[in-house]
Amino acid sequence: MRLYDHPASANCMKARIALRQLAIPYEAVTVDLFKRETRTPEHMARNPDGRVPVLELDSGAMIPESGPILLYLAEGTPLLPDDRLERAVVHQWMFFEQNQIESQLAAARFLVLTGRADRYRELADAMVARGHGSLSSLARGLADDRPFVCGDVYTVADIALYAYVHCAHEAGADAREHGTIGAWLDRVEATPGFENDLAPFPAHAMAS
Amino acid sequence: MRLYDHPASANCMKARIALRQLAIPYEAVTVDLFKRETRTPEHMARNPDGRVPVLELDSGAMIPESGPILLYLAEGTPLLPDDRLERAVVHQWMFFEQNQIESQLAAARFLVLTGRADRYRELADAMVARGHGSLSSLARGLADDRPFVCGDVYTVADIALYAYVHCAHEAGADAREHGTIGAWLDRVEATPGFENDLAPFPAHAMAS
Numbered sequence: 221m222r223l224y225d226h227p228a229s230a231n232c233m234k235a236r237i238a239l240r241q242l243a244i245p246y247e248a249v250t251v252d253l254f255k256r257e258t259r260t261p262e263h264m265a266r267n268p269d270g271r272v273p274v275l276e277l278d279s280g281a282m283i284p285e286s287g288p289i290l291l292y293l294a295e296g297t298p299l300l301p302d303d304r305l306e307r308a309v310v311h312q313w314m315f316f317e318q319n320q321i322e323s324q325l326a327a328a329r330f331l332v333l334t335g336r337a338d339r340y341r342e343l344a345d346a347m348v349a350r351g352h353g354s355l356s357s358l359a360r361g362l363a364d365d366r367p368f369v370c371g372d373v374y375t376v377a378d379i380a381l382y383a384y385v386h387c388a389h390e391a392g393a394d395a396r397e398h399g400t401i402g403a404w405l406d407r408v409e410a411t412p413g414f415e416n417d418l419a420p421f422p423a424h425a426m427a428s
Numbered sequence: 429m430r431l432y433d434h435p436a437s438a439n440c441m442k443a444r445i446a447l448r449q450l451a452i453p454y455e456a457v458t459v460d461l462f463k464r465e466t467r468t469p470e471h472m473a474r475n476p477d478g479r480v481p482v483l484e485l486d487s488g489a490m491i492p493e494s495g496p497i498l499l500y501l502a503e504g505t506p507l508l509p510d511d512r513l514e515r516a517v518v519h520q521w522m523f524f525e526q527n528q529i530e531s532q533l534a535a536a537r538f539l540v541l542t543g544r545a546d547r548y549r550e551l552a553d554a555m556v557a558r559g560h561g562s563l564s565s566l567a568r569g570l571a572d573d574r575p576f577v578c579g580d581v582y583t584v585a586d587i588a589l590y591a592y593v594h595c596a597h598e599a600g601a602d603a604r605e606h607g608t609i610g611a612w613l614d615r616v617e618a619t620p621g622f623e624n625d626l627a628p629f630p631a632h633a634m635a636s
Contacts, residue, residue: 264568268565268566268568268569268571269524269528269562269565269568269569270565277513281513283513283516283517283520284520284524285519285520285523285524285527286523287519287523288516288517288519288520288523289516291515291516291519292512292513292516292519295512304500304503305485305489305491305500307499308491308496308497308499308500309491309496311493311495311496311499311500312491312492312493312496314523315493315494315495315496315522315523315526316477316492316493318523318526318527319493319526319527319530319531320477320531322527323527323528323531323532324531340550340554342548342550342551343550343551343554346548346551354477357476357477357478358476360472360476360477361476361477363476
């Protein structure tokens with residue numbers, strides 16, 4: 221398999237974590253989103269939405285989007301339950317992450333880390349406010365002291381949520397203010413083979 | 429089954445469309461999101477993120493979030509392929525919808541229809557601009573004249589995308605400016621048993 225990847229993208233890190241924890245060999249190809257290499261015709265042919273990650277299978281088939289990549293990789297493994305209802309709970313938290321966490325906190329973090337937050341203050345503030353609300357939702361989901369977000373078992377939903385929750389403080393919303401989230405982050409990081417390899421933003425990402 | 433629902437929510441309409449097209453009987457219970465009934469302890473117990481739709485199964489189990497509801501309902505039906513790779517394509521467009529379409533165009537449409545867009549102009553403009561970009565991505569996905577977004581077969585990915593794409597003009601981004609999207613919307617509306625029953629926003633939704 222080949223992963224079209226960027227070391228500083230936490231969406232890409234989700235795929236990297238799952239590939240490593242499932243011991244699947246792969247080749248990483250960096251597509252520099254900060255140089256808009258994700259928007260070239262060559263990359264658009266891999267993903268019409270022009271983003272990373274994209275997973276290329278040995279057949280040449282392309283799977284864009286972190287969520288579908290996680291679900292594809294996890295099929296038939298302990299990271300994704302077979303039961304229809306248990307699987308719906310995994311989906312619940314993965315869609316919540318893309319709709320409520322990533323769309324707000326990843327975008328706000330991007331503005332902060334690239335030096336654009338002051339220029340887009342109303343936008344950044346609105347996204348951080350919504351992000352705070354979504355972290356409270358996650359804390360409610362973890363409130364019965366369940367070890368992982370879907371219950372007793374670590375799943376791809378934990379990997380998906382970890383990505384932008386663990387670095388939410390860089391956007392302006394510290395997830396560890398919720399004790400249940402902090403304890404959950406620690407448990408995720410302690411799973412076998414887990415490695416947070418998120419790279420810092422490169423110098424050329426800074427607003428000019 | 430019971431659907432915690434709001435007639436003016438296009439996320440809820442996704443569940444209603446699938447339930448009708450699959451001929452599954454259900455009871456609809458309106459939770460008035462415009463009166464914050466979605467944020468009560470009673471509703472938070474159904475969905476810790478405090479939103480609709482939530483599908484309650486006969487067992488009492490709750491499935492929040494439109495995407496997981498669609499995937500649950502469609503399991504074992506023609507609306508969701510069994511093949512692992514075909515399923516990844518369905519997931520691709522459903523996650524894209526929640527991350528790139530709904531998070532921007534549903535939120536911008538809310539600001540416009542409730543009379544708040546002028547008050548939050550920077551925010552509304554940014555969301556509409558991102559929405560325009562995402563509609564271009566969808567048009568690229570449909571560019572090879574495939575009848576439906578995942579290929580020849582109508583799936584829950586079409587239902588998911590239809591919801592906020594068909595009314596994107598109300599947010600300020602007319603999807604039908606892309607001819608391929610217009611033709612696809614027409615094909616979705618022509619599927620057997622399809623009904624767009626999205627209600628207008630109620631008077632009490634207006635900003636005071």
